[in-house]
Amino acid sequence: MGGADTIRERCSRTSPRLFTAGRASLLATLASLTVACGGAEGEDLASSPAAVEPQLATQGEALSVGDLLGVGNREAPVGLALEVDNGEGVPLKVKAGQTFWVNQIDLRASINATKDEGVDGLRQNSDFLAIGWNGVRLADQEFVGLSNPDGTFTRRRFYRDAAWMKAPSLFTVEPVDSRGLLTGAPVLLNIGTDDTRRTERDDFFIRRMRAIQWTRDCRSLTDCTGAKAYEEEALVELRNAYDHAKKQTLTFTSRTVGLRLRWSLRPFAPYYIPVTQVSQPAYSYGFGIDIKPLTAPRKDGTYAPGSDVTFQMTLKDGKGKALHKPGSLPTYNEVAPPGAPGNPAGIQYYQAFFNPTTTYYRRKHQERMMMTQLIGPAQDIQPIRTIVDLEAFLDDSQDVQTIATPARDGVYAQFMTFPPSNKLFGGAFFPNDGRWDAPVSDTWTYHLPADAKPGTYLVTAKARRVFMGEDRPASRTIEIQVGTKTHTEAVLTTGPCNTCHSKGGELSEVLHANDNRAACASCHAPLGFELEGPIFVRTHFLHSRSNRFDAPLEKCTSCHLKQETTQRTSKAACLSCHKSYPDSHVEKFGPIESMYVGGGRESFQQCTGSCHKTHPGSGF
Structure with missing residues (x-):
């Protein structure tokens, strides 16, 4: 030196x-x-x-x-x-x-x-x-x-x-x-x-x-x-x-x-x-998101099962000025690829094609995915374990992916990325098709199934803005009533996170700046190319690897509110925290293949209903 x-x-x-x-x-x-x-x-x-x-x-x-x-x-x-x-x-x-x-x-x-x-x-x-x-x-x-x-x-x-x-x-x-x-x-x-x-x-x-x-x-x-x-x-x-x-x-x-x-x-x-x-930038610091339904509800303020509901998102700076013209967002090629001019208002899109991200280990805050989700009814919200395959992302016939259905998953959920995934991921797989130059709308349409269970449904949008030295996430969740005027609430099985997430580390500040944990499950479904999507996998993995977690890792009561929520045994639930299991398990279920979920697509299946009813040191 x-x-x-x-x-x-x-x-x-x-x-x-x-x-x-x-x-x-x-x-x-x-x-x-x-x-x-x-x-x-x-x-x-x-x-x-x-x-x-x-x-x-x-x-x-x-x-x-x-x-x-x-x-x-x-x-x-x-x-x-x-x-x-x-x-x-x-x-x-x-x-x-x-x-x-x-x-x-x-x-x-x-x-x-x-x-x-x-x-x-x-x-x-x-x-x-x-x-x-x-x-x-x-x-x-x-x-x-x-x-x-x-x-x-x-x-x-x-x-x-x-x-x-x-x-x-x-x-x-x-x-x-x-x-x-x-x-x-x-x-x-x-x-x-x-x-x-x-x-x-x-x-x-x-x-x-x-x-x-x-x-x-x-x-x-x-x-x-x-x-x-x-x-x-x-x-x-x-x-x-x-x-x-x-x-x-x-x-x-x-x-x-x-x-x-x-x-x-x-x-x-x-x-x-x-x-x-x-000296005089065109926009102010800060970041916010507005969502509004463009489809009017029925006279009683509810939407009927089977309806299509169109929404519009507006990205704003901290003083409320829109970052884009109504009806459109910048194209992907204007914003994201290396050498792109960038958006003068700081709008960001998914970057992991060029700057790979890895849960816990690398640059997840720089992934910059912009997306929206619908999930409901609120009283049935739960983790989604059905795997969303790449083919669904590349399907040119639909911009919105259906992630969960009540019959299969116990809850209904859809999501959409910006640009839509058939353009976003399609542009990476088919670079000569001009998909990254396709216009991007700030509107989208969710479909409510004909058998939609009555209750409150959550619609969320999340994005990230990088502007004049500030790198800031934002999320916004609104509610719509489907089939009933009666408001329903999500029943969360974990919490309270603010025991640790406080004094600047609140959920409203970190990650996607989303402090409504009921509005996480739809975006965080397991993907065929990224199985570690579910929140329970990421939470187990992050806190088990971090030496700065404040409680003993085996003490389930630090997060789980009821013992039965710890008893759905699967590779993903156990091996997102544990790094090994007994030889008898290796013989029956195979060797550990993934640091996140233990194995492959089978990792989300409940492997037993009779074993592991208790966890040593769980606190229950």
Whole structure:
């Protein structure tokens, strides 16, 4: 990383005198941490703080009190999303003079390889090479369900427990001018440790650090013999600032042209994120969704079973301005593919064709799917276990997919993606058909079956907006009455989630910004190419893998309200949490094939009604 003189040169542009004493102490702490994590420059770092302190102080002369305190800005602070890819900061455009808190940080380092070396290449030749890789281990693996265009398959291996993943660390975010001098007070963010969640000290609700090996030319879903196309990735994902962290704000002055992002595990090799300020953007920050039925109900306010009901969605900024013209949305090619111009209002579409996502392990917040669902009646809402195959997504005869029927699933559900899946996924499978250039409407039609059970039906839309540095989800649910004026309620079998999801981690903030858990099941059906869709699978998987879950994993009463809700035994229910089962089970049900659901399509079938009536340590 260079000699001591180079390190001191880099460090001369940090904090003003106002912060010198605290910063010097911090640098001393960071130096010892770097040594502990295996950094190559430990000896130089240990002596750096005292040597650079006079240089730190000189920068204070460039700052006014107004710069430090953000005086003069009257706009409400906005959550800022920062991203660095292979050492290069992803440029930001922001509203001039805006004040932000840091709500999201994504770091990624990657290399390509021609041999199977796990993720060892990252410790030898990557942006993360000297941050401490001791202890790294293979934790999980999963194949991608769909084949590649050439008929090969992709395997993903997930690595954890490297020293840098487990160590406590901090980020410093510094607004700077063209000379690298501070234009405002920096923000110091504590991202905590991997083994526990401290809501009073951690600054982010979500903290995920891992490495992934991708093998992209496997012969089959079980065999990667002879593979030569490997990619190794290291990822840092921080999301959803706690309420106390939102009070630490950055103000962009007229002199701010960039952000210096300093990580305590590599404190003297900061990242730089270019910033362009726009004085009068066409839209405001914030994001909301409106849904309205265009089909009028009957005189009594209800819809008849057998009816077709058309809805319209409007995406809005935080001040209520529509982000699109009534009747239409941008085409997929205008928004999503690499090199696309992007939507000036920040509208987003599904990105996983180009930026693959993996439940828990990789970038689910960047998937950006826009979709809508109908489910009901509310009193019958439950998990959907019927698998939706790819053929349904590619069916040109229908834009809306029927996900569940009362006779088969005990509830009725439909969903639709934007663009419709026959254009969205069809464009990926048939790239020469022009499907990604097809017009996209903001209206759609759901069909109520002739035998629809009376009650309240939920209609939900969810989307994500990325605009001027803000990366924000939104959801909206409305209700319609079918066959009766009597309002019915969903009976949830788990909760309350706010025991943990609080202080900035509420369900209204994380994931899809949807705090109505009754409105999850329809979108989260198992897909033939992504079996881990159901909420119970994802909840088990995420909380069992996260070392920051607050309760013993075996204590079912932490989430489940009634014992009988834990007694529907299936591979998906059990092996989304457990990573092994007895040899007798292997003999009867086969080996574990999926880290998410245990096996294949059979994983959602109830395998027994007589065993596993209790769970050790369940709390029931």
